[in-house]
Amino acid sequence: MDDARALFLFRSARELEYHHRDVARQKQLLEEAFAGLGWEAPRLLAEARRAQVFYFDTITQLRMDTWTRGRVTLAGDAGYSPGAAVGGSTSLAIVGAYVLAGELAAAGGDHEKGFHDARRRCART
Ligand SMILES: Cc1cc2nc3c(=O)[nH]c(=O)nc-3n(C[C@H](O)[C@H](O)[C@H](O)COP(=O)(O)OP(=O)(O)OC[C@H]3O[C@@H](n4cnc5c(N)ncnc54)[C@H](O)[C@@H]3O)c2cc1C
Known part of the structure; x- marks a missing residue:
């Protein structure tokens, strides 16, 4: 080597x-x-x-007031990466996307409700 x-x-x-x-x-x-x-x-x-x-x-972390604008939302590292010094960002990205998909489906087409509920659920866990 x-x-x-x-x-x-x-x-x-x-x-x-x-x-x-x-x-x-x-x-x-x-x-x-x-x-x-x-x-x-x-x-x-x-x-x-x-x-x-x-x-x-x-290693820099930006904190944003919101992850969403209109019909667009951030997920994974783009929205909520804890940073390399903390780790676990892959799990967070996957769980975040899973929760988002579930809440969008449950919201029945109301994307604003889906985004809101996903964020609230993630904040609780
Ligand atoms: C060196 C290193 C080591 C790491 N080790 C760990 C670890 O041990 N454990 C852990 O949990 N996490 C680790 N991470 C973090 C982990 O890699 C990320 O948290 C995870 O990949 C985030 O997934 P993501 O889908 O949000 O973003 P990404 O994996 O970055 O995916 C974003 C994708 O979007 C694409 N893209 C960007 N711009 C555009 C565009 N304009 N148009 C189209 N596509 C675009 C990119 O090419 C990329 O494929 C590590 C990261 C690095 C850099």
């Missing part, structure tokens, strides 16, 4: 300032976040420093 990958996850108390194309700055932020750690961290950081393939991003 000639390809090893490492994933670093960290939480920052402040918003990180970097440009999405400024890889040098991103690597600097990574080094700062994991500075002084033991175990294999220094070696992994050294590898990350010279890595040709490097991806750096934030």
Whole structure:
């Protein structure tokens, strides 16, 4: 195997300032976040420093007032993903779609009632 990958996850108390194309700055932020750690961290950081393939991003969650507009509704990640740090998003997407389908069927063509009832049911569970 000639390809090893490492994933670093960290939480920052402040918003990180970097440009999405400024890889040098991103690597600097990574080094700062994991500075002084033991175990294999220094070696992994050294590898990350010279890595040709490097991806750096934030885990961001937007909260919206509504998931629906007119006859259109969001489902799954687009509407209510808990985020990669929490997990279970696939289950949530499937259960959310299942509940939505059930409530739309029960509403007998009244999509606004179906959307409303699906959201209320999901909020209870
Ligand atoms: C690296 C990684 C690891 C993950 N691990 C886990 C895990 O262990 N457990 C877990 O529960 N979840 C995990 N998830 C999250 C999980 O993949 C998602 O929560 C799940 O796929 C959401 O399903 P979805 O149908 O809402 O969205 P998606 O799976 O993103 O499906 C959206 C679809 O819409 C398509 N699309 C986008 N724009 C358009 C357009 N304009 N027109 C037509 N089609 C379009 C996309 O191509 C895609 O096929 C992980 C995600 C990532 C990225």
